[in-house]
Amino acid sequence: MEFLGYEPAEAKDVDLTKAEIIVSAGRGVGKKDNIPVIAALAKAFGGELGASRPVVDAGWVEHSHQVGTTGQTVSPKLYVACGISGAIQHLAGMKKSDFIVAINKDKDAPIGEVADVLVVADVLQFAPALTAKLQG
Numbered sequence: 001m002e003f004l005g006y007e008p009a010e011a012k013d014v015d016l017t018k019a020e021i022i023v024s025a026g027r028g029v030g031k032k033d034n035i036p037v038i039a040a041l042a043k044a045f046g047g048e049l050g051a052s053r054p055v056v057d058a059g060w061v062e063h064s065h066q067v068g069t070t071g072q073t074v075s076p077k078l079y080v081a082c083g084i085s086g087a088i089q090h091l092a093g094m095k096k097s098d099f100i101v102a103i104n105k106d107k108d109a110p111i112g113e114v115a116d117v118l119v120v121a122d123v124l125q126f127a128p129a130l131t132a133k134l135q136g
């Protein structure tokens with residue numbers, strides 16, 4: 001055995017547990033190139049970007065943004081789930097949020113069971129429109 005030296009732990013770029021507003025991207029956003037659409041909405045709200053596990057596993061977003069049993073458990077004032085179905089492992093990480101808005105093209109998506117508001121829409125159309133409204 002040989003001592004090679006110390007390496008600093010990878011710095012977390014975000015601490016979602018402290019965020020008051022989180023806007024999360026799910027597989028429904030379609031591809032990595034669409035992540036900036038959700039990040040722009042998060043910024044317009046003054047919040048942080050979150051993500052579901054498939055988005056992280058695909059390398060679209062860093063793991064430090066993952067919400068759920070194998071990510072972070074969060075309880076912001078506002079949680080916006082964009083193209084997220086509402087699997088139990090995701091819900092476990094965010095269902096204690098004060099107010100939950102889900103944007104999903106499927107009106108029967110399980111996320112609707114925990115959402116205070118379910119917007120049935122294509123998130124790639126709705127999110128930019130909402131961002132533009134917020135930016136006034």
Ligand SMILES: Cc1cc2nc3c(=O)[nH]c(=O)nc-3n(C[C@H](O)[C@H](O)[C@H](O)COP(=O)(O)OP(=O)(O)OC[C@H]3O[C@@H](n4cnc5c(N)ncnc54)[C@H](O)[C@@H]3O)c2cc1C
Nearest residue numbers: 026027028052053068069070071083084085087090105123
């Ligand atoms: C041991 C274990 C641990 C796990 N840990 C986690 C975890 O920590 N976090 C986590 O998130 N998952 C975790 N998972 C995975 C989890 O089971 C789900 O597979 C995952 O949460 C699904 O992610 P999703 O909702 O983004 O994708 P999907 O389930 O594929 O849902 C995509 C949603 O997007 C909608 N959609 C599609 N296109 C559009 C559009 N254009 N506009 C609007 N809506 C659209 C669809 O209707 C659908 O509801 C774990 C699984 C296991 C087995």
